Amino acid sequence: MVKLIGRRLIQMVLIILVASLLLFAIFDTPEFKRRLAVQELGGFAVSALSQDAYNEWLARRGLDVPFYQRYFNWIGKIVQGDFGFSYEKNRPxxxxxxxxxxxxxxxxxxxFALMIPISLTLGVLSxxxxGSGLDRSITFLSVFTTSIPEIATAIILTVVFALGLGLLPAKSxxxxxxxxWQLVLPVLTLVIYDFGYVARMTRASMAEVMTSQYIRTAILKGIPYRRVVMKHALRNALIAPFTVIVLQMNWLLSGVVVVEVFFEYDGFGKLLLEAALFPDVEVVQACTLVAVVVAVTSQIISDVGYTFLNPRIRFS
Structure with a gap:
């Protein structure tokens, strides 16, 4: 287990370094440097600058040194918590x-507090x-809610509960x-959209486990059905859903742009969209790097959790 975690951590560091290098190379171009100058000095000031004055600005920002030196300077600042300055928000x-x-x-x-219990319960029951009526009903509900885009769900909930009934605020x-109360509609939108996917994965895993030989043997031995399900079937059935649930961290971090913008919720997704539209170069860099770190971290959590749930992996 320790070796596995050590290997995953090394892989995590290497992936982050490669991703950061690619990210820095993408934004380390004359065009993006010019955009930074425009944001810091103003468009008119930049247009009136001579080449010598522009070179002086590059030297003051440390952008006139070789590529590798600029990259290590950038990484060093990030390690110290300095991600740059947002000229759109006028703050670090x-x-x-x-x-x-x-x-x-x-x-x-x-x-997560709502989605995980709902999706796991419905998936296990299904x-x-x-093949029963309950299974068909849960499957239909899961497919139906997952097939509706988040923006459509947000509009429907807003029209019904905010504009129609007046029970909840329309904005957050x-x-x-x-x-x-301002979190209710955004949370419901995300739960309705995502719970069906996890429920279907849980249903498929539970159905496969219930038809396995060791479950049939336990039932034929006279072990109470509830004990068979809770002690023997449920743990093995949760292996695949656990991986899916952990990987939903990536979706919640970068995939909530539509919901956060629609409800005017000041979150990570809304910040990323605003920075891309401005464009606020250093904010986009920071957000992208954070998204990569979260994606790699969630993958490590998924791998380690998978080994705890599946002893065959842990002792192989």
Whole structure:
């Protein structure tokens, strides 16, 4: 287990280094340097600058040194928590990114708190009664909700519960401070869209386990059916859904752009879209690097958790 975690951590560092190098190379072009100059000095000032003055600005920003030196300088600043400056928001990128990640983390925590129990319960019930009316109903509901785009679900919920019934606020800007009621519609939108996918994976895994030989043997031995399901079938059936659930961290981090923008929720996805439209180069760099780190970290968590659930992997 220790060797596995060590190998995964080494792979994680290597992947992040390669991704950061590619990311830096993409943004380390004359065009993006010119954009940084425009954002810092203003468009008119840049157009009026002579080449010597522009070169002086490059030297002041440390952008006139060789590529490898610029890259290591950039990495060194990131390790120290310096992600640059957002000229759109007029504040350092580090605190801005931390605030938006915290907001998205709150949203993701609420989504997971609802989605995991609902999807696992429905998936297990469906897999235990494969081919029954309950199974067909849960399968239809899962496919139906997953096939509806997030934006359509958000519009329907807003029209019904905010504009129609007036029970919930239509926006989640949190202008007057943290308000749990403003999280209801964004959370419901994400849960409705995503729970069906996890439920179908759980249903398929549970159905496969229930038809295995050791489950049939346990039932024929007279072991109570509930004990067979809870002690023998459920743990093995949760292996595949666990991997899927952990990997949903990537989707919640970068895939909530539509929901956050629609409900005006100041999270990571909304920040990334605003930075791309501005364009706020250093914010886009920071957001992309954070997304890579989260993706690699979630993969490691998935691998380690998989070995705990599956002893054959742990002792092989």
């Amino acid at each position: 990128v580090g605190p801005l990114l931390a605030d938006r990640l915290a907001n998205t983390g709150i949203l993701a925590l609420c989504v 897999g235990m009664r494969e 800007a949190m202008i007057a401070g943290f308000d749990p």
